[in-house]
Amino acid sequence: MRETRITTSAEETIAYARLFAGRLRRGDVVTMFGDLGSGKTQFVKGVAQGFCTERPATSPSFVILNRYSGSDKNNSEILLYHFDLYRVRSLSEIYDLGYEEFLQGDGICLIEWAEMLGELLPERRYEVRFSLGADEHERRIEIDGVHQEC
Ligand SMILES: Nc1ncnc2c1ncn2[C@@H]1O[C@H](COP(=O)(O)OP(=O)(O)OP(=O)(O)O)[C@@H](O)[C@H]1O
Numbered sequence: 001m002r003e004t005r006i007t008t009s010a011e012e013t014i015a016y017a018r019l020f021a022g023r024l025r026r027g028d029v030v031t032m033f034g035d036l037g038s039g040k041t042q043f044v045k046g047v048a049q050g051f052c053t054e055r056p057a058t059s060p061s062f063v064i065l066n067r068y069s070g071s072d073k074n075n076s077e078i079l080l081y082h083f084d085l086y087r088v089r090s091l092s093e094i095y096d097l098g099y100e101e102f103l104q105g106d107g108i109c110l111i112e113w114a115e116m117l118g119e120l121l122p123e124r125r126y127e128v129r130f131s132l133g134a135d136e137h138e139r140r141i142e143i144d145g146v147h148q149e150c
């Protein structure tokens, strides 16, 4: 499944991501690709809203990983792991975080600058690509989904 959405404000990107969150299941990995300022963190903000996290998602900036606690449809706790790999220089930094444990856990991983993962990129993943549009507030968001078994 692939879908494309053009948004014309950060709020619209957030609202789109909030809806997308409804499709996510425990253990899902959402990889995000796109230039600086293309909207990846805004999208994460929307996903976090979709899971009613205890605090809003913000850019991890000087850390690689932020964790948020939210709730799923059954009101059970679900953890969101928000990675920003922009500053990562080697895969060992990602290993050292305990990345694989998060990846195989029952939370949801949201990964900005996922191209840094190289061989660590999981086979089963959503790919969300962001690009700048014609004007300052336009963004093109393309989602390639994993096939979800019911
Ligand atoms: N349609 C839009 N969707 C998302 N953000 C938008 C849109 N229009 C304008 N913006 C602005 O663009 C910026 C997007 O920033 P954001 O932090 O989400 O980018 P990013 O892709 O995470 O960048 P980085 O790689 O630096 O982490 C915000 O300042 C936001 O207000």
Ligand SMILES: [Mg+2]
Pocket (backbone or CB within 6 Å): 040, 041, 059, 084, 112
């Ligand atoms: Mg960001």
